[in-house]
Amino acid sequence: MINSGGELRQQPASHDDGPMDEQDFLQPSQPLLPQSGHGTGQYHPTGGEHSADGQPFGNLQHVETVVHSESHNTEAGQIVFHISPRLGLSVTLSAVAVNVVLSVLTVVTQVGMTVTLPMFSSALESHIICGQPKPVGDVYFLLLFTAFWFIFFFGAMILIARLMNPDFPLHSSVSHRDRIILGLFNTINGILIVFSSPEDRTPVFLQPVLSTIIIPFTVLASFLLLRKKESIPRLICCLAVIVGLIISTEPVIFNIDGQGSSGSVHTKSIAKFAWSCVFMLGFVPLAVNNVFEEKIVKRAASKERIDQAPGHDADVNALLLVFWINVWTFVMFGVFFWTDFIPVFGTVDGLTEFKAHMDDGFACMFGHAPTPQHYYGTNWTHNCSALTDDPTQYNPDPSCALPVTYCWLFIIFYCLANLFSLMLIKYAAGAVYLVVVQGLITPLGAIFWYLFEMDSTAHLKWHPVYFKTASTFTIIGLLIMVPAVVLYNMIGLRAAKRKKLGLPE
Numbered sequence: 001m002i003n004s005g006g007e008l009r010q011q012p013a014s015h016d017d018g019p020m021d022e023q024d025f026l027q028p029s030q031p032l033l034p035q036s037g038h039g040t041g042q043y044h045p046t047g048g049e050h051s052a053d054g055q056p057f058g059n060l061q062h063v064e065t066v067v068h069s070e071s072h073n074t075e076a077g078q079i080v081f082h083i084s085p086r087l088g089l090s091v092t093l094s095a096v097a098v099n100v101v102l103s104v105l106t107v108v109t110q111v112g113m114t115v116t117l118p119m120f121s122s123a124l125e126s127h128i129i130c131g132q133p134k135p136v137g138d139v140y141f142l143l144l145f146t147a148f149w150f151i152f153f154f155g156a157m158i159l160i161a162r163l164m165n166p167d168f169p170l171h172s173s174v175s176h177r178d179r180i181i182l183g184l185f186n187t188i189n190g191i192l193i194v195f196s197s198p199e200d201r202t203p204v205f206l207q208p209v210l211s212t213i214i215i216p217f218t219v220l221a222s223f224l225l226l227r228k229k230e231s232i233p234r235l236i237c238c239l240a241v242i243v244g245l246i247i248s249t250e251p252v253i254f255n256i257d258g259q260g261s262s263g264s265v266h267t268k269s270i271a272k273f274a275w276s277c278v279f280m281l282g283f284v285p286l287a288v289n290n291v292f293e294e295k296i297v298k299r300a301a302s303k304e305r306i307d308q309a310p311g312h313d314a315d316v317n318a319l320l321l322v323f324w325i326n327v328w329t330f331v332m333f334g335v336f337f338w339t340d341f342i343p344v345f346g347t348v349d350g351l352t353e354f355k356a357h358m359d360d361g362f363a364c365m366f367g368h369a370p371t372p373q374h375y376y377g378t379n380w381t382h383n384c385s386a387l388t389d390d391p392t393q394y395n396p397d398p399s400c401a402l403p404v405t406y407c408w409l410f411i412i413f414y415c416l417a418n419l420f421s422l423m424l425i426k427y428a429a430g431a432v433y434l435v436v437v438q439g440l441i442t443p444l445g446a447i448f449w450y451l452f453e454m455d456s457t458a459h460l461k462w463h464p465v466y467f468k469t470a471s472t473f474t475i476i477g478l479l480i481m482v483p484a485v486v487l488y489n490m491i492g493l494r495a496a497k498r499k500k501l502g503l504p505e
Helices: 095-124 139-164 176-195 207-226 232-253 265-281 283-302 318-341 351-365 372-387 401-427 431-451 469-500
Strands: 070-073 078-084 089-094 127-129 132-134 452-454 460-462
Touching: 089 095, 095 139, 095 176, 095 207, 095 401, 095 431, 095 452, 127 372, 139 176, 139 318, 139 351, 139 401, 176 265, 176 283, 176 318, 207 232, 207 265, 207 283, 207 431, 207 469, 232 265, 232 469, 265 283, 318 351, 351 401, 431 452, 431 469
Parallel strands: none
Antiparallel strands: 070 078, 078 089, 127 132, 452 460
């Protein structure tokens, strides 16, 4: 539960597996981050993750509020938000309004995080110079740059929490070893997802759909690591998700409606299918991360407090945990720089090109795009005129506005999605809202890419796809997967409640 100091508290061990009912905030939230998202800074583009117990959660798990706040019901249908008891600040709002607004904000920011990741990664590799796409950074730069700002955001949240509540603890009860392990899994998740996210690798319309693979992966990780067995109905839901994924990827496998891309059709189709598999494999370390983090939180909950001194808490302080995981993730990204050199998987051929991508990326993020001279030397005018007849295409975006816009949209959506998800689970009407929100993320993300497309320069354009054969496959897959995800969550919540009441599951 979340105490008045803004810290997430686990219930005693006897209630460890209890349900998340109307006022029980033991279960983690649907992405902050999103997601991450929620969890703990993960780079998966949608929600729908699940704890080792099968309870739904998103990118940010076990998170507490960043201000000294609590809420309680006054008259029926009203919620009082105590923003700062020290200052006597409180706000009373309609419970219905809170539920609706938080649900809408969570869905919008989750979907925003989902769609802006491939937009950002594609824009970094498609900056136009002399009419030709040139890289200004690459996906590894994306990982490094955004990871830094996630640390800044979560650190600012901790600072605000401390200023609003002097009793807010600054000591994390999670060991450095566990933080490093979580950071490692988070790093592998980020590398696999982000490297496969550009539009020319994994089709953008498939990415929200493919992310539902987190459900069977989490079930498998729970069984292998914790020896937890799922019920037959939930296993059927997992099977339905897999079937839906297979149906959704068939347009890429068989190049239906040109989804395998032009050129060497067979080769392109195989490549996009392979990258789609890499994208899905990125959720394996995320599933393991979720299970391991669940184990850490439960272990902390079962410990008897020894040190009661202010600033030292035996319970898991979620905000501190998320902050430290992002710190170690940033460090690990530095250690894993060599992944950008892997043939086919990476984007550079040597240290010189790697350094150039990093330099160009940082310059771009601060409004200084590489010039034609950077690529074509002092005779750039002659070279550019040979490549394009349109002088406006020599350097159409000198301030790097497009990649910068996509970058900050992704960072803002990521952070707000986690924050609104936390508030949804803390202040709204419990798990039902969370399940509904999770069920909306995948179809809305897919629908977005049926209404818009990115051109070769990563500009977003209105281009609705109506009755193409390829879209039919994805819609059929969604019609199978979305109900399966909702049923999977609802069955788990019902089983948890029955377990708390001492009834057979």
